[in-house]
Amino acid sequence: MNQQHSPRIEPQRPHLGRVILSIAGALTVLIAAGIAFVQLSSPDESAPTAERTTARTSPASRQIADARASRQNATQSNTVTTIGGGNAVSSGSISGSAPSPPSGTVDSTEPNGESVASTSPSEPVQKIPVVETTEPMTYAEAERLFRERDYAGAAVGFASYVEAHPENVWGHYMEGLSLWKGGDLDAAETALMQALDRNPDHVKSLTNLARVRLEQGRNEQAILPAERAAQRSPEDVEVLRVYARALHASGRPADAALAYSKALQVDPNDVWSLNNLGLLWIEREEFSLALPPLARAAQIDSGIATIQNNLGIALERSGCFHAATEAYARALSADSTYAKAVDNKGRAEALIVTQSFPDPDLAELAASFDPNADIAALPRSRTAATAELESVESKPTSTLVPRDGAGSELESAVAESQTPIPSKSVDSATKR
Structure with a gap:
């Protein structure tokens, strides 16, 4: 009897190609997931952390920090700029030998000539100003x-x-x-x-x-x-003269005259103390007392227009119109622009015909001056008519005094006085 045999079913085996494809697909998914994770966790692709760190510790920054430490005693504030992501860096003089000048001088290199460090080509950096030192x-x-x-x-x-x-x-x-x-x-x-x-x-x-x-x-x-x-x-004649001027201008003529006299005891040839003392007597309308110091001052230095003009005033008010005209002429020889002397000369010339006595000898007047003369009787206050008068100083541009304690040559100032007496014949001087 024939036995029937049922067909045998062989188990199916996966094809090798399909297996490989499955594995590849899984790997692709994993790789994509990993990339996505990395992208999500990165704070800024355009400015990597490593490059930021490099910017913070660049040689330029370290050099400036070292320079700042070496300038602890600098008196001026440093310039502050920002690098890249906001790191403030103080800049200043690289040399610690002098105070830092005001900020604002910007250069593209450090003092050693190297370019200023940058973070990355995609992130431009403000250049660090290098402040030029100015002593x-x-x-x-x-x-x-x-x-x-x-x-x-x-x-x-x-x-x-x-x-x-x-x-x-x-x-x-x-x-x-x-x-x-x-x-x-x-x-x-x-x-x-x-x-x-x-x-x-x-x-x-x-x-x-x-x-x-x-x-x-x-x-x-x-x-x-x-x-x-x-x-x-x-014993400083200049100091004594300034003190006398202050007293004179404050309405203390007797004290001022004493101070001028003391200055002239120290230096009998101080022309500005002589001039100011003569001015004081003109203010008092004591013209005979004004003539000796003014004549002596003009004798010592004949080229000072102010002194010649004041001498002319004292002579004119004494009735010596011819001598006054000559004094005004000498004032104009010293300064042809002296407008008051022009007016004074014209007025005195017109009065010469009225003069009834000879001119005084100016050399004798100069020799008669005595800085130790008794002036104790001079009133202690000025009259209302002379309340506006004061002696003032001018400074010749060529006069220098010897070196003093500072080791510097200082330009001296000398007193120049002109009197606006009632005839308005004297100009008032200034310190210019």
Whole structure:
């Protein structure tokens, strides 16, 4: 009997190609998921963390930090800029030998010539400013400007000097002197007070503070510094003259005359003390007493227009019209633009025909002057008619005094006085 056999079913086996495809698909999914995860976790593809770190620790930044540490005593603030993602870096003078100047000078390289570090080509960086060092002006440089009569430049120079040397008395004094010469009286007073804060006995600061206040019209306030200067330097004719001027302008003619006389005892040839004393007597209408000091001053220096004009006033008011005309002519020879002398000369010439006595001998008048003459009887106050009169100073541009304690040559100031007497024949002088 034939046996029937059922067909045998072979188990199906997966094809090898399908297996590989399945594995590849799974790997693709995993890779895609990994990439997505990395992208989500990255804060900023355009500025990798490693490059930011490089920017924070760049050689340029370290060099500037080292420079900042070496400038601990710098008096000016540093420039602050921002690099890349916002890291503030202070920049300043790389050299620690001088204060940092004001910010604003920008360069594209560091002092060593290397380019400023950057974070990446895709992230431009602001360049670090390199502040150029500017040394404060030296005393000698500022003094040179003063001697060249660039008083505005000298004032700036000495201001720069005292910023670096705030305790130097002479720097403040010369700043004040430059400001005064330049016409800034208020600033000059401030600078001179700064000098006196550091040395209350600084004679030149006291003397010139008195001058500044006289020019401001603060006559009584000029007395104290002038008096202190005279007490500390009793043999200095310039100091004594300024003290006499302060007394004179404050309505104390007797005290002023004594001070002028003391100055002339120290130096009988001080033409401005002679002139101012003659002015004082003209104010008192004591013309016979005014003639000797004015004649002596004109004899010592015949080329000063103011002195010749004042001598002419004393001669004219004494009735000596011919001699007065000659004095006015000498004033015009010294200064042809002297308008008052022109008017005075014309007036005196017209009166010559009325003169009934000979002219005095000016040489004898000059020789007769005695600085020790008794003036105790002079009244202690001025009359209302002369209340507006005062002696003032001018400064010849060519006169320098010897070096003093600061080692600097200082331009001297000398007193020049002109009297607006009732005839209005004398011009009032200024310090310019």
